[in-house]
Amino acid sequence: MTDRLRREVCALHAELTRNGLVAWTSGNLSARVPGEDKMVIKASGVPYDDLSPDAIVVCDLHGELLEGDLSPSSDAATHGYVYRHMPDVGGVAHTHSTYATAWAARGEAIPCVLTAMADEFGGEIPVGPFALIGGEEIGQGIVETLSGHRSPAIVMRSHGVFTIGEDARAAIKAAVMCEDVARTVHVARQLGEPLAIEPEHVDALWERYQNVYGQR
Secondary structure: OHHHHHHHHHHHHHHHHHOOOOOOOOOEEEEEOOOOOEEEEEEOOOOHHHOOHHHEEEEEOOOOEEEOOOOEOOOHHHHHHHHHHOOOOOEEEEEOOHHHHHHHHHOOOEOOOOHHHHHHHOOOEOEEOOOOOOOOHHHHHHHHHHOOOOOOEEEEOOOEEEEEEOOHHHHHHHHHHHHHHHHHHHHHHHHOOOOOOOHHHHHHHHHHHHHOOOOO
């Protein structure tokens, strides 16, 4: 299981570069190891072109290295904190994607003004508090903020985007869609003030997307 997850998470990192969500070595993705207090996560500072399953290391849920020859991501403690406190989460992604991170720099939630946002996020994409990198403070901010939201994405003030999902692929999808709507809402603001969607319509769109859309 662990080896399979390392290969899967390694391959999924290509989505970060393919969708223009990261620059140089920034950003990371992790996956929980089912049934164990472990996760797999990108090693620190490894260029995406050089990424291989060996550069996806195994850590405990405090971010401490268990398997692998490389140091884990500096966000490992953040990912581990999320897994410890959100047991339904199986994947966590982190990016500094341009438009969503611009909202983070403003310390502003992304308002729900698009049906695509209602579908994917069930409302606004909330903004989390400022926290220094390296410890569990970012994870605490993520858990405390998302606990009151349906959104699988959060923009952490002055930092960037963190997304969660039932698995690593779902977390990546949330990161891609977060940047997409962040860009559209930014462009809309250049034309004037975007119009909010009524809460009951947000609820209806969310319910439909979660339970009807796609192949069942």
